[in-house]
Amino acid sequence: MKQELEFFAGDAMPWREAAQPGTEEKMLSQDPxxxxxxTRLVRWLPGLDTSDxxxxxxxxxEEVYLLEGDLVDLTLGQTFGPGHFASRRPGMRxxxxxTPAGCTMLEIRYRA
Structure with missing residues (x-):
C-alpha cells in the first residue's frame, strides 16, 4: 500500500530520469x-517515439491525464492534448x- 502523505509541494520536486529512455518523472507516491x-508526473521529451x-x-x-503538450497515437492515427484522459485495464493494447514537442501527464497505476 502507498504511504500516507499530506499535502506537499510537488512542484518543488526535481525531475529525475525515468526508466523509459526519453522520459523524466516526479514520483508523487509509490508502494514500497x-x-x-x-502516482507520478511523467514528462516525455520532445521527439520521443516509442515505435520500436x-x-x-x-x-x-493505468490511468493517464495529459497536462501539457501533444501525444500522437500511431495505431489510432489520432493526436491527444491537454485534458485528454485514458483508463486502461490490465492487458489493454x-x-x-x-510526441514531436514533448508532453507532461499525470499517471496513476494500481492493481485490479
Missing part, C-alpha cells in the same frame, strides 16, 4: 512493496506513441 503501484517498443500491454490498471 509493489513499485508498479504509483511496439504496442504496449501491462498487468496493472495501446500505443505506440510519438
Amino acid at each position: 512493496d509493489d513499485p508498479v503501484v504509483l 517498443a511496439g504496442v504496449i500491454t501491462h498487468d496493472y490498471v 495501446h500505443g505506440p506513441y510519438r
